Amino acid sequence: MSADRKLFDLQHAVVVFHIGGMLESTRLIAVNDVSFSLSSEKPEIFTLAGESGSGKTTVSRLLLGDLAPTSGKVYFEGRDLVEMHKPAEFKAFMKKVQPVFQNPFETFSPLRRVESYLFDTALNFGMARNRLEAAEVADSALQMVGLSLAEVSKRYPHELSGGQIQRVSVARALIPQPEVILADEPVSMVDASLRMEIVNLFRKLRDEQKVTVIYITHDLATAYYISDRIAIMLRGFIVESGPVEDVLDRPFHPYTKLLKESVPEPAPKERESWAKHISLGTTEVKEYGRVGCKFAGRCPQVMDICRQVDPPDVQVEQRIVKCYLYTEHAGQASKENKHDSHQISA
């Protein structure tokens, strides 16, 4: 495993939740056969995008070792996360993979001063032996996000703005000098005029600190702006993944097309195409329980086979698309891509 130097490697990860009581419960496959890997050679920003209920947060829990997959494997630097039983081992893993959460006002207790979180992180991960050293470590981490300890010391969370406090939570994540930062919807609670500040920070971390960023979001516009690669999730499946410019400029999967079209463009001249009538999906649980492609109920190009068997992952150019349109089943539908499409797994 360690031969090809992968930071994270998910292999056919599946997570099944049981919803309901003892007598009647429904199986919900929150993460369905998800595979992707991140290289440790070249830092990148990898985006997991999808709507609510698509399974992106469940994937982030897998990556943080917070949840064991029902089947399949999650490797970090060649080691299976499920087999990290020893606390010291897991702590070493946590040191390398740090999270940033959605709502900074919820991650910080309103009754504690924000700097205490920075000190605790520094002390817990052995980055400092005493508070004096911790203050130094905290200050240098804050410098990286454009703040300083003097600015935030003795402050409570409510005394900082949304943009500032979210930068503090990124600074906290930087203290153990991680290799990966996993940011789950880090800008959805931040105002528009401050949003780009956080997003630009991730770019800077990738370029200057060589940190790999896993960016989980529903916002395709910021994803396009910062990421190198993107994976689009729908009801537990990754339906399309590849370089962000390919996937969002010329989406292949019908769902990605719909998603891209639905993002309102901040330009009034696009109004007409956006106003084209769409049909909304049935309730979530219904789509999760669907056999075959989860998008079949809404797909304009649906075929019989889509409703029967889960579509395979098809490699088309530089990306992987989970859709029958790009297999030999499609016949006329994929004329343009026929010559370079081939099945890699079933």
Add this chain to the structure above:
Amino acid sequence: MALLNVKDLRAYYRTEIYGISRTVHAVDGVSFELYPNEIYGVAGESSCGKTTLIKVISGNLKPPLKVQSGSVNYKLGSYDVDMLQISQDEMRNNIRWKEISYVMQGSMSVLNPVRKVIKTFEDIVETHQEIEDRKAFLGRMEAHISRLGLPAEVLNAYPHQLSGGMRQRVAIALATIFHPRLIIADEPTTALDVVVQRGVLQLLKNIQAETKNTVLLVTHDMAVHANVADRVMIMYAGRIMEEAPTETIFRAPSHPYTQHLINSLPMIGVRMNKTSLPGTPPNLANPPSGCRFHPRCPLAIEKCRVEVPELLVVENQHRVACHLVKEGTR
């Protein structure tokens, strides 16, 4: 002929705790008019006074919110209703739901979680008319929601059984039972996914086009305004910075704040570097002097620190509050 006329409105939150009084200048000198048959967008970041403005317009004044000065007049037939002086009874009998209705952000708070959706419909209708024949009423409501593209089963469901987009569409259905002339929508799609957001906004737009009423759409999302609104007002720290037809606002924004807001929007297909403004929105308990945007404005001059810029008409329907625009230097 304006449907709603707001003049120099100042609404403050006044609190007094342990003898320390505090005044938050949430809406400070706002004037605008709403016309029949338009979608009017109000944009601004959190805590810029958008929600306070709606509260005042819809006659929802509760302490500590107080109106300091100004007027809000709603045209009901041939006479003006003063929304600041209106009695609770008149509000309930003649205005709420019938003339002015609301679509809120969290539709869960409009729908009673322990009663079926149809009961909420009954509650609202019963404030204005007696329901004699339940069966005929059910039929009427089914017809109403099916026009909005909702299945009839929705009426017989509990709110938690519906998805977020479905609930929001139910909220729109509730708001349109009596064909009100003004629908106030406060962040109606903020909690929704993009595909669902598109569906819900399309519905709102179609209803407006059909009934030719007025929609006051409040959201922080400029991209939504670009696609839905006819005119847009940009608020910052309790004041109007700019107001213009949507087309103009996006093509030729005049206020530095609007320019920044529009230029910083990320777009699919554009990877050009975009930056944030330095600083943060001001604390409205202690707003900056002069133009409230001046501490963050890259173009601020001395005058901006001292004098409050007036909201001036620069061209047809386009109003801007900026000293630089007024002096013709921009």
